[in-house]
Amino acid sequence: MNRFHRYTIFLAVVLVVSSIGLLVYNPLRKKVTLEPCISIGRLARINPDYCGIVCPPNIAPLNFVVKEEGRELFVKIYSDNGKPIEIHCKKAKVIIPPKSWHSLLEANRGEKLYFEIFTRNAEGQWNSFDRIENEIADEDIDNFAMYRKMHPMHTLYYGNMGLYQRDLRNYSEKLILDRNYLGKGGCLNCHSFCGNSPDNMIIGIRSRNYGISTLYAKNGTARKIDTKFGYSSWHPSGKLVMYSVNNLPMFFHSARSEVRDTVDLDSYLAYCIVDSPAIKTAPALSRKEQLENWPVWSADGKYLYFCSAPMLWENTKQIPPDEYKDVRYNLVRISYDITGDEWGQEETVISSADTGHSVGMPRTSPDGQWLSLCVFDYGFFPTWQKNSDLYLIDLEQANQTGVFIPKKLNINSDESESWHCWSSNSRWLIFSSKRDHGVFTRLYISYIDENGNAYKPLLIPQKDPLFYESCLLAYNTPELIIKPVSPRCENLAKVIRSSQKISVDIPITMATPKAEATSTGEQSWQQRE
């Protein structure tokens, strides 16, 4: 055995012994004595703010950073049942072991979840903060969320933009499709699912290389429809998709904090019967003097809710029209019988004349009880309006009384709240908000109880609790889904690149010809976030 081999063996032995030693005797793992301990008399400041929240029992560990001075940190996470989680560390980041976390939450559905935080100062004195009380909901949130990530505020279609699928039970994030697959320049638009299931899915595509189209995936097989669906909603039967056709140019504000804005110059609603496929509309959905937008089906598929406003301009070439700030949308609904493909009479649900505000992005809960929506100053697009807030309407009550009462949720902030979606069990609402990070929208989830009360939302957790503090991407268009999207990224990209597509005819009797004309060609791109 030469010298080299001897050294190698020696080093290996030292390495193994020291590793075992560290495992057996970790100075930070030894029992921490917290006494004597001084009570600070307030809650510890933690980031993200996981104080007083209701969390789903299947959520990934809510790692956080303690923003208090101290050389050491001791955190105890516990509930009524199960083994408490104790974390002793020298850094401010509290990284919760996933296995213990999930066991704790599973054993305590519907119970309280406590965070006790202690910090040790330079003199060796332990300080204790008031106990943080959270709640563990009884009901799971859907396991996956699909959303779009992009840089905020841009007007070009070059950089990072992708649809991602996040497993909410852990931190894994999977790319579904990104702009790289669209060739040189392009945009991925709204995606929608039928009943929180990715078995029926559509994604709007705009690509300079491959044109404007809609990806339609059914049971894992993707195809391309030769027209682009705007804001869309699946009929609960899965047989048709209602969508908006819009002319939405982007324009800019010279002094407002949110630079970009958009206006719905001309629009109508159409629906695609996916198996044929055929595209249809109805007179009430495509009136020339009205702007129709944001369609959404009731849970039973008997009503279509959408936003509607009178078109205040004749000239659609002036961008923005002088009256753009005067447009306020009503929420209306129209009955529909799918068996006979028959439309009923339109009725106003919320009148902007009564509220003085505009409404947008209505979403119905799968149990049929609730309709959530955004209320804001003007126009149709709440994300770029600082005062956009989430409201809730009790549809069951309204059906009994005939009165629709929008109730402002107590989870709103001073910043814009928008892009919301219900979980399949109607107990969770995911939404985007600018409350914490300015122009960077982040995703929050809030528990909604059976009485329509919303509870303090929690920021979707990341493994690194400081992740969002330097993340230059905005999150939007979240959709909760019960299982992962099955077509792989490359398969979807292949379909986009393929020349094979399902051709559809736009009805020539369309009442809003300008909008119809813009449904093909580059000019019709919906130029918004």
Place this chain on the structure above:
Amino acid sequence: MRLSLSNNRGWVIIRTVFFSLFYLYLWMVVKPHLIYYGCGEITNFPVFYKGWAFFNEVVPHPGGPIKYLSDFLSQLLYYSWAGAFVLTVHALLICVFTGYYLKKIGITRPRIISIIPSILLLITYNGYTYHFTTALALLAALVFACIYIRIAPKDNILNVILFLFLTVVLYLIAAGAYLYFSLLCCIYEIFFRRRFSVGLLYGAIAVCIGYIVGVLVFKVSIIDAYSELLPFSWKIADYTHPEKLIEAVYALYLLIPFVATVFALWGLFTQHRFFLLHIKGPSRAKSRKSKHKRIAPDKSTDTDKTTASYKQKISTCCELLFLFAIAAGTVIYFFNSERKAVFEVDYYLGNKQWKKVLDIGRRYQNNDHIVHALNRALYHLGLLPSDMFSYKQSMRSFMLSASEEGHSPWNKIGTYYDLGAVNKCECVLADSLEKYGERPELIKKLAIVRIAKNDIPSARIYLEALNKTLFYSGWASNYLKQLDADPNMSGDEEIQRLRSLMLHEDKGELEFLVEGMFIDLLERNPKNRMAFEYLMAFYMLMGDNEGFIQNIDRLDDFNYPQIPRHYQEAILSYIYLTKNMSDLQGRRININSLNRFKEFMRVVELYGNNRQAAFYELVKNYSDTYYFYYMYRVSGLQNE
């Protein structure tokens, strides 16, 4: 022995001299920091963030380690001396390993083949393009090929195992570049070890590895599985740009396989001695034998030795001269001084070195970006109202109109920023972030803009991101501390300057209409000198004397010692054309300006209506005046 040593020494000298000059040329002439700044021309320069988050994002993918290393090393281009060092060492390593590979397959002459890759790399740097990542992947493949050749056992099975191991490891490190390694191994096995079946087997293994590891294990697309980090990747090929010089990188990749194949085929047909030597088996025993042979007592006479040594020196000199001729020829042929000027001007603008902008810019006045930059430098030097027509002005270059496809948003950032047009600045910054990636310079400006707009939460995100970069973290942490101490940033002059200029009255608009913007800015703050001078410049460039005269009263808001020269010229033109005396409110037209204008008009009248004929007489003395521009819509021709 002496001959051999002398031979090697000569080669060492050649390489030392070449790479020393290579380094000096990069450092002093190319200036890699210009590539780092990118100037709105380089769209693929990478970002690098400190910390595990970025490491975990980049590294655990095929090609991740090379990408991470490349991202890190590329940041060193921030300092020209360090960047030049990185690029030189990289080129030197490619040279060394190319030489080693070629030597092992029997190609020892001409030795300068191994230096050709460095010249090809020089072409890309010389053209201000960025292909470092793919070139680093090539180096990794080359190193692995040399390792394979160095330790390849005789036994076929062990050979295949070794190849398999190296291929998988290289795939993880350098993604698609493993194909290049496989190709080099195939060439080596087929042509030089005459093991056709092994070579073909390697080809098959290479195809399978990409699919198994890339597609099945890492779930990357089949295209990316085989092309990631290669110059043939769609990620590079898709972004067509005439200046990107991707052909040089193709040549870099194809050089060794091409040379090896040509030599092998040449050997087959001509029984070339180097080839013969190897087809009998380049075993180590043989090479040791030949080594012994060389060490054996030298029985040649002194005269022979002297002659041989002399020949060797001549040969070295010839090689050196030939090499430098090629290198110099290449550098001169591919050197694009205008492109370099665009990069330099952008860099000096960013560093507020206005005089340098003028020095460099005045030589390239046909370039819109440069003239745009010149105007900004002129403004900062207080010369815009008096000297702008000494340069070739046009509306195209004035504000790089948003509707012009060819103008990158990057070049407009500084102008909007200086004007205090904060929202417009933010728009072009956001567009640039999309187009050029998360470049620190962009993030820095976005942070400032957001602080100026009192959106501290957004500003903090930008600052925290900047805090993770290598060279801007100090600036960012300083700003974060300032924000903690005073969220209003009342002590920060730059923020206060922006706040004093930025618009308060909001309006929605589709495009950036420059005239309206200047007027809005002046209404917001009548002391916004840049907005005023740009507004007047706009009217002059448009030949809009009415607009100009309507705003002449704004001169009272500024302390010009006298009416600036071009303004005097515009006033004289207005008076001459309309016969209306402008109300100068006590301000006087300089007598020299008046006389010059009279002389100009005398020449014009001399030629009557034949303006074209008058042009040649006027151009020498008057092409730096507004009235010459007004008449001919060109300016700054006095030096041509």
